[in-house]
Amino acid sequence: MAAEPGASFVLTTQWLNSGNTKAAILNCDPTDGSTHADPQAACDALKSVNADFDALPDTSRPCPYNYDPVVVTAKGDWYGDYVFFTREYSNQCVAIVSSNDVFGY
Incomplete structure (x- = not known):
């Protein structure tokens, strides 16, 4: 039986214009069972x-200027502490770059 992860999140991205959504599971320590890339x-x-x-460093990669807003959400457990984060970005690229690729799944 695999060990329970020390941290586990459900990450979601929702495109506001289309309503499309995608999600990934992120497990840490161990990463077994993750669907994150x-x-x-x-x-x-x-x-x-x-x-x-909020403290994740920006990767400083350039993103296109197209406006296709997304809302990203992270819900889960970080070593015993509940974490909830949500933020709207102008497009998916900006969300990925601004989160140091955490939302790049």
Whole structure:
């Protein structure tokens, strides 16, 4: 039986214009069961800021200027503490870059 993750999140992205939504599971320590494209990198980014999504550093990659707003949400457990984060961005690229790729699933 796999060990329970020390941290686990459900990450969602919803496009406001279309209503489309996608989601991923992010498990940390261990990353087993994650559906995130790069769970170890996302977990490392979150560890560096103790899961303070507002403190995640920007990756400084350029994004297109198209306006296709998204709302990203993270809900879950960070080593015993409940975490909830939600934010609206002008497009998916900005959400990914602004979250140090945590929302890049």
